[in-house]
Amino acid sequence: MQRHHFRTGLALAATASLAAGLGAAPAMAAPDGSGLVINEAYLSGGSANAVFTNKFIELYNPTDAPVSLDGWSLQYRSAGGTAAASAAVELRGTVPANGYFLVSGGSNGDNGSPLPPADLATSFNPGGTSGTLYLADTGTRLTLPTGSVAGAAEVVDLLGYGSSNTYEGTAALSPAGNADPRSFNRTGAVDTDNNRADFTLSGSVTPTAAGGTGAGPDPDPGPEPEPEPAVERSIAEIQGDGGSTPLAGQRITTRGVVTAAYPTGGYDGYYLQTPGTGGDEAPAASHGVFVHSPATVGDVRVGDHVEVTGTAGEYYGLTQLSVPAGGASVLTEPAEAVKPLAVDWPVDDAGRERFEGMLWDPQGSWTVADNYALNNYGELGLAYGESSLVEGQTALLQPTDVAPAGSSRAAAVAAENGERRVVLDDGSSVDYLGSDANKDVPLPYVAPGSPVRVGASADFIGNVVLDYRFGAWRFQPLARLTGANAAADQPAAFEDTRTPAPSDVGGNVKLASFNVLNYFPTTGEQLAGCTYYTDRDGEPVTVRGGCAARGAADAENLERQEAKIVAAIDGLGADVVTLEEIENSAAFGQDRDAALATLTAALNERSPGTWDYVRSPRAVPADEDVIRTAFIYRSDAVRPIDESVILDDPAFSNARQPLAQTFMRVGGNNATKFVAIVNHFKSKGSPPRDGSGNDDLGDGQGAWNAARVDQAEALVAFAEEMKDYGNTDKVFLTGDFNSYSAEDPMRVLYAAGYVNQGAKTGKHSYLFGGLVGSLDHILASPAADAVVTGRDVWNINAVEPIALEYSRFNYNVVDLYEASPYRASDHDPVIVGLQLDKHPPGKGRGARP
Known part of the structure; x- marks a missing residue:
């Protein structure tokens, strides 16, 4: 259906654009219509x-x-x-x-x-x-x-x-x-x-040029023609058995029971369903239809038996009737109740079309697959059932985390994602990050102490309507949903999958990797030229651009960010933590380690005398990014051996240079040494568009894949050098590789003998586009793999709603911030346990050489 807009009282010019320089009317815009x-x-x-x-x-x-x-x-x-x-x-x-x-x-x-x-x-x-x-x-x-x-x-x-x-x-x-x-x-x-x-x-988009050309209204439309007589049709006839209505443009009269109504929030309409339909039947054509009718939506209630007269059409994939004022009446004659559908989720568009607009009681198991748009549009991605390709996985998977790019298995994962995906909506088109009024509406689904986490089960406790909007199939609640009416109208409940700590990984030394989300003690207020993302009161929260800082806007927001990071690192229970996305303080004329020292001091405020950091080496690259990699460690567990080393290689000219450090267990000997090399490869965004292997080739690996392959190859060579430098063959490669587990850069590391520890957990460290995968890895050389006792990905960040992040403080009327580990970053930390003994098996006193 076309939703026309009318330029009341205006007439299009009948001539083409006049030559420049002719007489000019007043320029300023004004309420009296005197300006452009x-x-x-x-x-x-x-x-x-x-x-x-x-x-x-x-x-x-x-x-x-x-x-x-x-x-x-x-x-x-x-x-x-x-x-x-x-x-x-x-x-x-x-x-x-x-x-x-x-x-x-x-x-x-x-x-x-x-x-x-x-x-x-x-x-x-x-x-x-x-x-x-x-x-x-x-x-x-x-x-x-x-x-x-x-x-x-x-x-x-x-x-x-x-x-x-x-x-x-x-x-x-x-x-x-x-x-x-x-x-x-x-x-x-x-x-x-x-x-x-x-x-x-x-929805009526009418570009109109100076001569009246385009999709604008007729310059002189004349009197409105008399409408064609309406014909009576059933809802199933309006829907038809194809992808669009066979009655497009026709005036139709039909009857049905109101199953859902949305007088506010932008939908401006309601759903009708043929009386008595639903249950476990699988009709050839749907018995439900959306009625777009701002003029009559306030006159109907769920359960009403209604007759409507309007024009049939498609609104970007959704079959609907456009019903004007006076086109709906509530009938007094009784109608058989509608039964919610109790059928399996259809795996393709054709199957879903048969139920478009009908009342549903979703069957089977459902999992939260995406919550990124929750604080923006009040919607959640859901996944039906379990993957048939990867055992035990209920979320939707990044294909290149499962199989190499371009492989048939990766293609099968992508196809299955489409079969299992649906959006759980809020019954509105409201942008909760839009106007001040929208920000004053409590978000649906999420509330303090009630996170909606990716991977959690979603149990339907109420009925929904299946519809198609904004390019996706959606379950709509039966009324517009906000946090204010969630208790009464929320159609699903969600499992709380939070854990207070990672699983026990064993060993006598624990090594972890953690991306700390642009931790910058140099805040925007300390620099000139910064612009900001602001909260609902217009107060700066995080730096948007205009200066070199990338984190908090001011000291107050830094305190919120730091509190979450400290809680996460402390709860992680690691002895050595490799860090990514921490400020390189040299970029601000300070000691290179100033930010690292600030974070360490904050950790020691919580656990006095526990933490120290690895100092920068004397030799540092002449050209570095404003963010860097780093190490912190528990001084009672390990001690650094020799100076740290930075790999200054041209392969990392567009990324962060790897940083290596040899550690020894406190009280141990050379047999307890290991080398850790922390990395942050080139990101997947902003392709060069030069036709090179660094363009996004559409194979799922994103942009700069060739650069990351070069970085992986340089890292392998560097790790060999570090074995000699550290006098140990136990080497761990850690960090944010910006590569999913089966992508080309990771395959370079596997080919060199490194074993991906996180991949053994079946968990994932990142969420993007509603798909889970791991960009954060700990890989072990064969000798290092032999001393690993356990591993875990602690899902405290990527699976949590972004609404809980410090960067979204006061974006909504409900205060969702808490100084907890949850949503301290957008990446989840990875941790492994190491058993580092003075006398490994077969190497003790009296053992054979």
Whole structure:
């Protein structure tokens, strides 16, 4: 169904764009309609579900004189930006009197149809869900204050949307992600200096150029034609037995029982189901349908028997009826109750289409597979059953953590993920990181003391409706769900899988690896130029950019971050912890180890006299990243032997250089020595796009795979040197390798004889895209593997909702922060136990040589 927006009282200019330099009307935006306005902004061009391939900005001139755009610009600043506009494009041309001007922009991908001919083609590429877009009567990039800036000098019109800190009045509500195909539409060209009031999100995307070309309304539509007579059809006939309704565009009258209703939250409609249907039947066509009807949704209740008349259609994959005011009536005649479906989860789209819109009682076992978007869109990813390819795995798996890229087994894992996945939604399209009002709504599903962790079982305690939105199959609760009504309406309960400590790994020395999520004692407030991610009160929480710091915005937020990291390291119970993503303090003119010393001091505040850190060697690379690798250790358990060593190799020019240290057990001898080498390979993002092996080749290994292979090869050679340096053949390679377990760089290490300890646990250290896998590893040389007594991945971070992270403090009205180990980072720590004896078996006194 097309959700049309109407430009009330406006007429399109009948002529093409007028030449530049003609008479100009007043430029400033004004509530009285005396100035140019941003009339429509479509910012998801090219994304999944996109209507058009390119983004666009449509300007409208409500005056009776043309307006020249020469010397003007369209500018964009990110949602949390405080500096000058991050992007600007020069405008040229003229907006006709009472007419439009279409500016085409960049694209997020290849989806959608081409735009109609634009008046000006640009590469302008604003963010899709949050940001500040403004029309300026200058080509200079403007630096605007934050908050409401209505009437700002040189700003003709401004649209702040989503979580933007800059807006007119109040920021406009944002789309539910880049896959949301709706555009920002101004109502009737009215400019009240309040973005929330002036703009609505509409599925009717109508780019209109100066000559009236495009998808805009007819310049003179004339009287509305009389509607075609409605025909009576059953819901199953509306649905049909294919992927879309066979009755598209027809006016239909049908009856059904209301199974779910969403008068608030953006869905603006309700579900109807044929009376008496459901249970364990498997119909050829669904007996449920969504009724999109903002005008009547407030008049119906779950359980009502309702007759509706509306137009059948598809809304981006969801079959629905569009019902206008007066098109629904609650019937007094009784109807047989609807029965929730009690059938197995269908493994493909065709099977799910047969149940689209129907009431469900999900059968079988379900596992939380993804919680990343919980604090953003109030949704959870679920996985049905257990993997048939990897024994004992109930979450969804990164294919290249299971099998080599390009293999048939990796392809089978990817296919199975699609078969098992569904989204558990909240009955709304609300962005909880969007407007201030949204942030004041308690998040659904998650609450203090009640985490929703990936890998936990999800037990359905209520019914849901199956629908298709934003490119995914979804279970919807029967009413919009928030934290305020969770006790009554939440359809699922979740197992608490937290553990207070990792499993016992044995041994007399324990070695761990931990990525500490940009631990920076140098905070943003200590530097110039920093921009910030802010909380719901506009207070800085973490550094966004503009300076070299990457962590907390100020001392208060650093304290929150540090408290969680200290609790996690202390609870880990390791004797040696190799660290990644800790500040390289030399980048700020301090001693290279200053941040490391600060963290060690914080640990000793909790456990006095326990911890020390490995000092930097005298020889350090001339060019290093602002983050580094490091070691901390319990001084009563081990002691460093000789100086640490940094591998300064060209292979690591775009990564963090490996750091090696030899340790000996306290009270031990040379037989108790081992070498640990901590690593942080090149990340998978930001491909060079140069056609090299470092581009993202689409095989699941991400960008920079060739660079990581080179780094693995250099590490193998370095480890051989360290065996001689440390006078031991027990070598451990630890850290964040930015490579899943079966990817090419890891295979280089396996080929050299190193054994992946974490892979033996069946657990994973990372979550990305709703799939679990391990980027964090401890690998052991054959001699080192022989002394390993146990291993574990302590799932305290990756599986926890990001809403609990220090970086999301006060993002929602409910305080979810606690000074606990949980969500101290985005990576889980890995730990192994080592049995290091003075006289290994066969090597004691009197033993044969």
